[in-house]
Amino acid sequence: MPFIPNFSAFVARLLNQTALVVNPAPAGPFDSPFANLSFNEKVVVFQYLDAADAVKPLAGILPAFTAYICYSEASVLDRATHTITGQPVGWSLSNYEGANDGFGEFLGYFENRRRAD
Amino acid sequence: MRDVIVAGAGGGGAVIAKELAAQGLDVLLLEAGPRFGNLESDWSHFESDANGLFGGYLRFGPADLSRPAWLRDLPQSSLFLQLSGVGGTTNHYQGNSPRAMPGAFAGYQGDDRAAYDTAHLFPFSYRELIPYYEWVEHTLPVETAPMGTKEDVFLRGAQLLGLPVQRSKDITRAACRAQENAILQPSGTAGKTSDPSKLRFPQAKGCTFCGHCGQGCFLPRHAPINLKSKRATSVSYMPMALTADLWSRGGRAVKLITDAFAVRVNMDSQSIARSITWRIGATGELFTEEAAVILLACGTAESPRLWLNSGLPNPNGWMGAGLTDHFVDLVVGVMPFYTGLTKGSGSGARIDYPGYGMIEVVGQPPGTTAGLSAFSDAGIAGFYNNGLPEGHGADTVGRLLGRDLKMAMSNVDRLLYIDVFTDDDVEAQNRVTLSSNVPPDEHGPVPRIEIQYRNRSARTIRNREYLVEQAVRLLRALGAARVHRINKPPFVIHSHGTMRMGTQPGNSVLDANAESRWVRRLFIADNSALANGLGGPNPTLTTQALATRTAEKIFQTHFGGSPWVASSNAVSSVDHSVTEAVIRRGL
Numbered sequence: 001m002p003f004i005p006n007f008s009a010f011v012a013r014l015l016n017q018t019a020l021v022v023n024p025a026p027a028g029p030f031d032s033p034f035a036n037l038s039f040n041e042k043v044v045v046f047q048y049l050d051a052a053d054a055v056k057p058l059a060g061i062l063p064a065f066t067a068y069i070c071y072s073e074a075s076v077l078d079r080a081t082h083t084i085t086g087q088p089v090g091w092s093l094s095n096y097e098g099a100n101d102g103f104g105e106f107l108g109y110f111e112n113r114r115r116a117d
Numbered sequence: 118m119r120d121v122i123v124a125g126a127g128g129g130g131a132v133i134a135k136e137l138a139a140q141g142l143d144v145l146l147l148e149a150g151p152r153f154g155n156l157e158s159d160w161s162h163f164e165s166d167a168n169g170l171f172g173g174y175l176r177f178g179p180a181d182l183s184r185p186a187w188l189r190d191l192p193q194s195s196l197f198l199q200l201s202g203v204g205g206t207t208n209h210y211q212g213n214s215p216r217a218m219p220g221a222f223a224g225y226q227g228d229d230r231a232a233y234d235t236a237h238l239f240p241f242s243y244r245e246l247i248p249y250y251e252w253v254e255h256t257l258p259v260e261t262a263p264m265g266t267k268e269d270v271f272l273r274g275a276q277l278l279g280l281p282v283q284r285s286k287d288i289t290r291a292a293c294r295a296q297e298n299a300i301l302q303p304s305g306t307a308g309k310t311s312d313p314s315k316l317r318f319p320q321a322k323g324c325t326f327c328g329h330c331g332q333g334c335f336l337p338r339h340a341p342i343n344l345k346s347k348r349a350t351s352v353s354y355m356p357m358a359l360t361a362d363l364w365s366r367g368g369r370a371v372k373l374i375t376d377a378f379a380v381r382v383n384m385d386s387q388s389i390a391r392s393i394t395w396r397i398g399a400t401g402e403l404f405t406e407e408a409a410v411i412l413l414a415c416g417t418a419e420s421p422r423l424w425l426n427s428g429l430p431n432p433n434g435w436m437g438a439g440l441t442d443h444f445v446d447l448v449v450g451v452m453p454f455y456t457g458l459t460k461g462s463g464s465g466a467r468i469d470y471p472g473y474g475m476i477e478v479v480g481q482p483p484g485t486t487a488g489l490s491a492f493s494d495a496g497i498a499g500f501y502n503n504g505l506p507e508g509h510g511a512d513t514v515g516r517l518l519g520r521d522l523k524m525a526m527s528n529v530d531r532l533l534y535i536d537v538f539t540d541d542d543v544e545a546q547n548r549v550t551l552s553s554n555v556p557p558d559e560h561g562p563v564p565r566i567e568i569q570y571r572n573r574s575a576r577t578i579r580n581r582e583y584l585v586e587q588a589v590r591l592l593r594a595l596g597a598a599r600v601h602r603i604n605k606p607p608f609v610i611h612s613h614g615t616m617r618m619g620t621q622p623g624n625s626v627l628d629a630n631a632e633s634r635w636v637r638r639l640f641i642a643d644n645s646a647l648a649n650g651l652g653g654p655n656p657t658l659t660t661q662a663l664a665t666r667t668a669e670k671i672f673q674t675h676f677g678g679s680p681w682v683a684s685s686n687a688v689s690s691v692d693h694s695v696t697e698a699v700i701r702r703g704l
Contacts, residue, residue: 060194064492072484074165099162102325106308
């Protein structure tokens with residue numbers, strides 16, 4: 001990717017402009033045309049982006065970063081104190097027990113061998 | 118004049134610094150990133166706190182977290198996951214410490230010798246490296262991984278496929294085993310409870326099965342730094358390096374300077390490396406110091422970058438070229454039973470396939486789990502595949518998004534993740550150069566990391582597809598409800614060979630002693646020096662063994678000393694003498 005100032009604005013513009021190619025008038029409550037697309041229409045947006053060499057690297061990482069943020073504790077992280085301020089939605093969605101210093105998961109050693117030969 | 122200057126305190130740099138310091142040399146160790154001196158107060162188990170890529174404390178960036186990370190030019194869909202700071206990328210690694218495949222080395226006579234990248238072998242025998250493996254395995258130490266549920270499930274699957282068990286450290290055949298990990302085995306309450314109040318040192322020792330290897334290990338709480346569970350070099354080799362005068366007779370403590378980014382290697386008119394210049398991040402000041410020997414251990418992107426930015430010679434064009442990354446892939450199983458994906462060590466079980474590579478079970482918290490599932494070169498599962506339809510019997514290929522992702526993630530501890538690591542060929546087209554797209558930063562032109570992942574060799578592709586097929590078979594044998602082949606673009610968590618040693622001067626940068634062919638007294642001690650992708654296994658242990666060997670070569674050749682690995686006993690980083698030294702020095 002070439003270096004681009006105001007990167008988040010660039011990403012938003014790219015998604016919204018490509019959204020209008022897929023659906024020139026997507027109905028919905030959001031200001032962003034991309035946000036108002038159906039899931040299937042959003043897939044088409046990424047199909048376009050995957051096929052465009054100049055933005056393919058961005059298309060590759062955007063869904064991964066989005067999924068990561070959704071299922072992590074990012075929305076409730078207090079970075080200054082290294083704590084969280086509430087139950088992350090992603091943890092509830094994934095039935096994750098939560099971050100902890102340890103778990104009672106120790107099942108011994110494979111073939112009862114603690115050392116390789 | 119200093120004896121040795123080492124640039125980079127990561128997986129290799131900390132090793133060679135400690136080895137030379139233990140022999141009494143005057144060693145200066147420069148590290149571009151932070152010191153990480155207060156793990157329990159500065160680190161946490163939270164993914165977005167640790168691994169924010171740009172804002173997390175584990176990143177490739179300055180010590181001052183308020184300042185942005187350093188950029189690289191990645192001209193393809195890819196992720197390049199290197200860290201700065203003492204310990205380097207070992208701070209978020211999973212501690213997997215297998216030895217390399219013997220077939221990756223010169224002189225290998227096995228029946229499968231034609232199955233490896235025979236044009237790019239190591240310039241010495243596997244047998245020659247064994248003593249150095251043993252030395253590092255004792256020092257870290259490396260221990261057989263205990264079983265958690267995901268390991269138990271994975272190995273049950275391996276045995277359903279009829280795979281034998283590898284019981285030796287040397288890889289001799291296609292076989293399964295518990296990992297050999299640089300993670301202390303559990304004792305006391307470790308692994309037996311989720312009550313944090315019962316998981317403090319010394320009541321708990323070793324791995325507490327927290328599931329946060331990737332966020333940096335600071336457990337058990339209250340343990341001295343050299344007794345933390347996961348043996349990143351920040352807790353193993355670095356404490357030894359900083360106290361070498363206390364535990365090693367005749368040893369001399371390393372001088373460490375952090376927030377110190379090496380920006381230039383200075384060579385004289387006789388092509389001898391004479392000094393190194395570094396920049397202090399907080400002030401912008403530049404310093405230059407001379408040394409008898411200079412070592413680069415900045416990583417596979419930064420060591421070649423430093424070389425190129427220094428204007429050092431590159432007569433055969435192989436500086437930065439020949440990057441291998443194991444062409445990583447991921448196969449996801451949605452299982453009808455509990456797997457404990459998010460608990461235990463990052464990976465405690467593996468299957469090696471000599472001539473092809475290896476697969477291993479991995480676990481991580483939910484954000485990383487979801488992110489990994491959505492990082493693909495093969496389109497969006499169920500919709501389009503970007504011309505990559507092959508799933509070897511998987512239910513889908515491509516990014517898991519929407520309903521597929523929600524269904525898979527609805528119970529994260531019922532997923533089984535299998536990472537695929539390919540024995541990939543050394544190809545000059547996959548390389549590090551200097552970028553003309555991303556502007557230079559305060560250290561000069563930035564690295565451009567180019568991987569022609571749609572144009573890999575036939576052998577590389579064949580190997581990867583074979584391993585994916587094995588992963589799918591394993592999940593099916595276990596009764597997976599759904600199997601998803603992700604098909605990743607370059608997900609560079611292992612990278613090697615950008616300043617490779619080799620048998621041929623025409624396609625290598627280093628000789629068999631890891632000294633550069635064109636600039637004398639300049640050595641490499643990170644993954645860049647590796648001749649190839651080792652046949653697929655995780656590279657850190659091999660880099661560390663090679664760095665130990667390189668330390669001996671330097672000591673003999675340039676300081677008139679005698680080698681020590683064959684004639685003495687390694688001191689473990691968890692030895693009482695090291696713990697006493699660490700406490701005495703206030704580390």
